[in-house]
Amino acid sequence: MTLFSELGLDRTTMKSIEKMGFEEATPIQAQTIPLGLEGKDLIGQAQTGTGKTVAFGIPLMEKIDLKNENVQGIIIAPTRELAIQVSEELFKLGYGKRARVLAVYGGQDIDRQIRALKKKPHIIVGTPGRLLDHIKRKTLRLNGVSTVILDEADEMLNMGFIEDIESILSEVPEERQTLLFSATMPEPIRKIAERFMKEPTIVRVKAKEMTVANIDQYYIELREGEKFEALARLLDIQTPELAIVFGRTKRRVDELSTALNVRGYMAEGIHGDLSQAKRLSVLKKFKEGAIDVLVATDVAARGLDISGVTHVYNFDIPQDPESYVHRIGRTGRAGKHGVAITFVNPRERGQLQAVERTTKKQMERMKTPTLTEALEGQQKAVTEKILGSVENEDLSLYISQAEELLQKHDAAELVAAALKQLTKEPDSTPVKLTEEAPMPMRRDRNRSGSGSGNRSRNGRGPSSGRKDYGNKRGNNNRKFGGSRGSSQRRETMNK
């Protein structure tokens, strides 16, 4: 066990850490912070939700010289939401020191960002496209940068951002420290390391499994047409505090969130075709609990840290094992407990096995719940609410009415009627969902994303390195530039 106070950090950094409420460093933090402080290039791999942001944030923050008005650190992240979140965490880390942190990302007014850049931020967190845009406009100069961080580098590789990163890094002095962090490190990441890093030290937090132990992982085998009813029943039984439902395509996400609303769930969708303002407002509502089901494409799979996410449902099995690891990692963070359930149609058994081989963890088989179980689940939830009210609430204004009712009616019947009124009974209102093609299993499958608006970045097609679930890992068939085959199914998440 390592305490932050044992790491020899600056007083100002300690002040921030105390304000954030942290005392003990997580294993990835304990192992990488000392190396990071020595100025070493680092590759850090540790499970989802184990504090990688602080692991790279502390060495970065310690190096910032407040008297220097240059941008001294940049963090490149694959999605806009993640760039914002990382900038917020760094802002907290820089609180004691008063370091200036700015997020720049596509979809936000560029003039506003230009004005903010003029205020001399020390640290910039951005998505590749927008960073490049500012470099081209000469509104961002990187010649004073001494630390570069690539968060979720493997995803940026998947999304075909490698040339953008290359262009950005060509603006940064050679004499720099480069840190790269992710929960997954597929083989091609080595190329990034070779290209952009100097003899990096690789730190892998040893864990038996790639996914965190405190996420209970289940799968349900079912046909496409059975998925929605199964999801609704699971939501009724498990009554998540907050849940994320991952769908394969934007159309899927739109249809699913509409269908969930029709059935009375508070759900909204998030994907790359929505305006940035809409994406942020949906996420905000979800964080605040104004909606309790977030339906998402993989745009929400990486890095997002939302407390209260107790359940992740893979309505469609993810297209690669890494994506599974990140998706389910939206729950079970910072030591909390989580539940992940993956729907698998009979033709996707191979993918299920590929996921299990990668995570080194078997999912437990679960049966589709019955309608009766769904009803019981809802009744239980209402019963708990009522008992909570009995214990904790002032009921004096209701007692005389209750006594009056009890004189005229049977007690059990009264309670049953109250339960019925409060219980959300399973609903069979018809909903419309377009069937998705099963996940492609082999390399020669070359579908165009079910017509739901999926496109590869810059129209780059799957010229090479199509992902192959049957493949052994480590068989490097994913290339840069052409990006991997499945990228045509991946959406463009930011500019």
Ligand SMILES: Nc1ncnc2c1ncn2[C@@H]1O[C@H](COP(=O)(O)OP(=O)(O)OP(=O)(O)O)[C@@H](O)[C@H]1O
């Ligand atoms: N030492 C610590 N003690 C307690 N909580 C911590 C500590 N370090 C970080 N956290 C909290 O843990 C949560 C997860 O951290 P973070 O988002 O950095 O995880 P991550 O490893 O980057 O996960 P992912 O792989 O999903 O990106 C955050 O809410 C963060 O504030």
Ligand SMILES: [Mg+2]
């Ligand atoms: Mg992270």
